[in-house]
Amino acid sequence: MKIVSSSRFTGERAWQALDIADFEGTSVRLHWTDQPYKWHINDGQEVFAVMQGRVEMFYRVAGEEKSVMLEVGDIFYASVGTEHVAHPRGEARVLVVEKAGSV
Known part of the structure; x- marks a missing residue:
């Protein structure tokens, strides 16, 4: 069992992660950041849930950038x-x- 207080987690660098679980090749991680990530395509599906703060997510559909x-x-x-x-x-x-292990 594990209880995580997401509001208390702070990284020393942008996108630092706290590993919560890893099961059947799927990772669950809590990230802290104050900087943008980089454009990327994951090796599989991704679920991204905002726990605290605001995040503008940019994505491309048929080459057109949206957010x-x-x-x-x-x-x-x-x-x-x-x-x-x-x-x-x-x-x-x-x-x-x-x-x-995804990007």
Whole structure:
């Protein structure tokens, strides 16, 4: 059993992660960040849930760039092949569920 207080987790660098679980090749990690990530495509599906803060998620559909502002409790699902990048607006904590070892 494990209890995690996401609001207390702070990284020493952007996108630092606290590993919560790893099962059948799927990782569940809590990330702290105050900086954008990089454009990427995951090796599989990704679920990105904002626990604290605000994150603008940019993504491409048929080559066209779009974005959505994610608030606390919002979830972004990236299907296989979805190119995306997260830009926090200030500090943010996000829960990411994805294939273990993914970008």
